[in-house]
Amino acid sequence: MIPIIEQGLLLSLAAMGVYISFRLVDLPDLTPDGSYVLGGAVAVVLLHAGHGWVFSTIIAALSAGAAGVVVAFITTRFKINSLLASIMVMTGLYSLSIRVMNAPNLPVPKFDTGKVMSYEQVVGKTPLDDILGAGADIKFEGTGLKAVKIPFTNAADGHDLLIIAAIVLVLVFVSWLFLRTEFGMMFRGYGKNRFAVKVLGVNPDLFAYVGLITGNIFTGLSGALFSMYSGFADVNMGIGTVVVCLAAVILGEIIFGRFEFMYGILFPVIGALLYQILLSLAMKYGYRIGFKPSDMKLLTALFVIAVIAVRRFKKSEVTV
Template sequence: MIPILEQGLLLALAAMGVYISFRLVDLPDLTPDGSYVLGGAVAVVLLHSGHGWGLSVLAAALAAGAAGVVVAFLTTRFKINSLLASILVMTALYSLSIRVMNAPNLPVPKFDTGKIFAYEQLTGGTPLDDLLGNFQVSFEGTGLKAVRIPFNNRADGKDLALIALIVAVSAIALWIFLKTEFGMMLRGYGKNRFAVKVLGVNPDLYAYVGLILANVFVGISGALFSMYSGFADVNMGIGTVVVCLASVILGEIIFGKRQPMYGVLFPIVGAVLYQFLLSLAMKYGYKIGFKPSDMKLVTAIFVVSVIAARRFKKSEVMV
């Protein structure tokens, strides 16, 4: 149960990014399929360079946010549809991620001295030292580097507590931001762009902020997932948008017309539920001929079905 919650909460961060682009600012963005991988690639490469995991995650977020800048630039400057612009950027990020890793995949660096040492014995400090700084320890006569990552993958609750803390802080920060005057204008931009323009504000600014913020969350998710799983792979982002959108829709179904914290809870609750349903399908699906590889197909069908049902319901109401 603990691994399900951990993976669901990691997915929730990416789902929050998709929620921002698809719901808050109403700019459909497929870049997360690429920025998710870019975030993981940047984080793992920096870990190989001996940097702390905190700095690696921060750099991953900035790299993913830069992808959002490009999409916003193409959308606002050249008036390219956001879907097409994001497809172009997503395609470019595939090659860029391979360039960053210098390979299609890259494992998180590990070390093995043949002996078990306490953290303090290895580093001469505490686990809180140099969290964001250059964390590199050379073992005498070996040349090995000790790289500290935040996860131990022992299902003892420590990883879950850390991931839950990161998600909670991210959600609260986003909620507080959306309560500000700028955040209100950002939400207004998603509802009615013309109204924002009438107020004398350049609507392009909100397109930039929305897409940057969305991809920053996705980049953080990709970086943390790579550390959690032990690798970054150029194919790990395939279907990210669809899965995250399914998570958002599940959250919307659960909460109905209520929008606690401006809907920030939708992707979090939905992502955990999605991961739980995925685990059930993988564990018991064989009884009905279900294979793990079918999950993305089922997810896509679910998203299409829900959207079609909503459109059909609106058509009935209008009649």
């Protein structure tokens, strides 16, 4: 159960990004399918270069945010629909991610590959230590050996869960504080009525930039952490990210939509956890009805379409 919750929380970061763009600023953005991969690619490449996981994660998230800058620029400068602009940027990010990794996929390094390591350097002891009873605390000063540390152990003992949960809670709290500020109020207002924000004397393009950049930063952060958690970055791991995250947001809204607690920033978190649980149940018991794991994205897409259709139908009934 612990790995399921861990994966759900990692997904919730990307879902928060999609929630910001689709709900708060009402700018449909498909860039997360590409920025998710870019975040993972940049993080793993920086780890290979010997940088720490914190630095690698921050740079990866900012790199994904740069993709949001491009989408916002195309949308505001050339007056192109954000959906079309994001499709173009997402397509370009596929090639960019391959260029960054110099390959379609790249594993997370275990040790610094800059130098050839001997047996003693890898295991931390010599073959005679087992015979002589010596400890494994040998230090090789001046060798330049550096172990690449990542925060995840995949031991399912709660260590990874604690780290991921702390990151998610901090980001949720910071997002809530931001949305409570005067700028945050106008930011939320931009998604509901762009004209009203313009009347206040504020350039509405500013909120388009903030929304798209922030949304992609969250997505890139999710991709970077997931790559460290899974042990690799792959150019295809972002396929369907937007649809899955939309499903997570909708699940959260269905259950807690009436409360509007914390401006709805918890919807994607709760929805992502529920989605991951449903995914695990489907993969474990779905074979009894002929279900295959590869069918999950199809069912997710159908779920999103069905919910949107039902909501449209209910609105039309109220109007009549």
